[in-house]
Amino acid sequence: MGKIFVIGMGPGGLKDMSPRARKAIEVADLVVGYSAYLDLLQEHFLGKQFIKSGMTREVERCKLVLEKALEGHNVALVSSGDSGIYGMAGIMLEVVNKSGSNIDVEVIPGITAASAAAAVLGAPIMHDFAVISLSDLMTPWELISKRIEYAAQGDFVICLYNPKSKNRSGYINIARDIVMKYRDANTPVGIVKNVGRTGQTSVIATLENMLNNEIDMFTVVLIGNSQTYIEKGKMITPRGYRL
Amino acid sequence: MGKIFVIGMGPGGLKDMSPRARKAIEVADLVVGYSAYLDLLQEHFLGKQFIKSGMTREVERCKLVLEKALEGHNVALVSSGDSGIYGMAGIMLEVVNKSGSNIDVEVIPGITAASAAAAVLGAPIMHDFAVISLSDLMTPWELISKRIEYAAQGDFVICLYNPKSKNRSGYINIARDIVMKYRDANTPVGIVKNVGRTGQTSVIATLENMLNNEIDMFTVVLIGNSQTYIEKGKMITPRGYRL
Structure with missing residues (x-):
């Protein structure tokens, strides 16, 4: 054996x-x-x-x-x-x-996509975060959307896996709309495609304009919490140290 | 430079x-x-x-x-x-x-403790999860406890970092009580100490009896969601495949 x-x-x-x-x-x-x-x-x-x-x-x-x-x-x-x-x-x-x-x-174990995407963006997940897959192949959308709702209310940094595929192109839009109920339109959103692989691209957008970017099944989307900011092209969620 | x-x-x-x-x-x-x-x-x-x-x-x-x-x-x-x-x-x-x-x-980036602890326990974070630090050095307890509450309501697998130290031995008890409001007392809980290092230990307990185990600042605690089960000594959160 x-x-x-x-x-x-x-x-x-x-x-x-x-x-x-x-x-x-x-x-x-x-x-x-x-x-x-x-x-x-x-x-x-x-x-x-x-x-x-x-x-x-x-x-x-x-x-x-x-x-x-x-x-x-x-x-x-x-x-x-x-x-x-x-x-x-x-x-x-x-x-x-x-x-x-x-x-x-x-x-x-290995390095998960959220960690690798975060490193590309700066330091967006230095504080509590939730990881949610938008794939409804085996999970009802009602449960997925409920989790987005709670994660948004809890002010978690939100890492979205499998944000879009041919069969479910609209979920990322709904996810963004749910988070917008609880967070400022200017909340930074990091969008990383093909992380660590050939063709890697990354964009730092906002909740307001994130949907203008291409988001596919090889993309990870990281939505900042209420404290996340952008400085010198880096997305940073402070942990609270006094400088 | x-x-x-x-x-x-x-x-x-x-x-x-x-x-x-x-x-x-x-x-x-x-x-x-x-x-x-x-x-x-x-x-x-x-x-x-x-x-x-x-x-x-x-x-x-x-x-x-x-x-x-x-x-x-x-x-x-x-x-x-x-x-x-x-x-x-x-x-x-x-x-x-x-x-x-x-x-x-x-x-x-590197392999985070939740991934390493999960591998020791089996496959407890195969579905959406929330990572929360119980350290109140820079985060008010009110925000930490609010996040536990939302993560519990959203049926996330919950990964607790920094669950206990000399100055805040009671938080893990309160955290467990919050989750118990929303989840069955028999929900599996994985407790991994010194993961990947000399002196690594792991226990699979339940929400009910988890506090009988030693939990210190070198421990990661993984609380299963409503679907998590234990079989042959492994903690498994199913993703929903039909066997």
Whole structure:
């Protein structure tokens, strides 16, 4: 019986991947994941078998990983960012538990997109924050919008993942309108696309004008709290130190 | 004029530190940070000057970093976890902005404690979550408790940083009582101490009995949402996949 590693590779390929994650891939003989991520890795790990898959079909992917591990392979299942934040860690554990197998699953964390986007923008999440996915594939919009409402009322910095896709282009507009009920129109909003990867772009906008920018499924949107400000092109949420 | 790198080293020393962070320390000739963190690094970076400081005095530390950078040094200012989440990135940018200097500051993200703790516990933050620090050193308790209230109402997984210290041992108890108003007493709670470091311990408790465990300032507490469950010793927040 092999072992399963569920690995967060960080947002940007090898330069963001922890030595612990790298070592786990070296121990594995089979590497499984979404093709765009594995393409960033393949040339650096020779002699491994890579199984690339599409964006969806996560359950099938986990079942394949389990099957291969039961055959004796050490398998690395790779997520972008952190495998434990909207990544593959949960579904992999659920598939293993349901199978009744007692195979060893090790979750290895990575740098999540919010951290990487924040670093590009300056220091927008120096204070309490909420992370919300706008994907309604498995979560009803009523729950998502309720969470935006509470996060806005609580004056959390709000990090939006999966802000837009073909099937749900309007949610980011509604999300912004909800936050506008509680926050000033001039609240800074950071918009980072392809963070850590080729084609990275970032913009600092405001709640008022944020929707003038292109926002797609590879974008992270960080909405400041009531104290967030912009200075010299950096978005900063102060923690309260006296200078 | 030198350059300033504000580096998140991850929770556990070298094994969690990204190659990008490591390279920045190699470029620097001066490394500044809290002594317990620098002790994890010093032997791996020979030929650098290390300036170790206590836990507080963050503003003085940043002023020293700026002064040294203006003298021509490349300075690495190191935080544990992610430098952008309750770390040194914000205060460093604020000190530089206030000085009027146009020195280059690069923020390099790291793996934050919530991600690392989640990996130890299983997959507790696979869905929307809120991160809240219980430290009232610079934030009024009224705002902290308000945020706990909203995060609880929004059914966020809740990650508590700085849950307890000598001066504020009661806040974790109040926080737990607030969440209990909205969530079942059997809601899983993960308690991870010294994550990624020597002496790491983890416990999966419930809201009801969580206070029977030792919780100190080196502990991260993850409170599950209404869907979180425990199976085979793992804490799992399902994202909603059908198995």
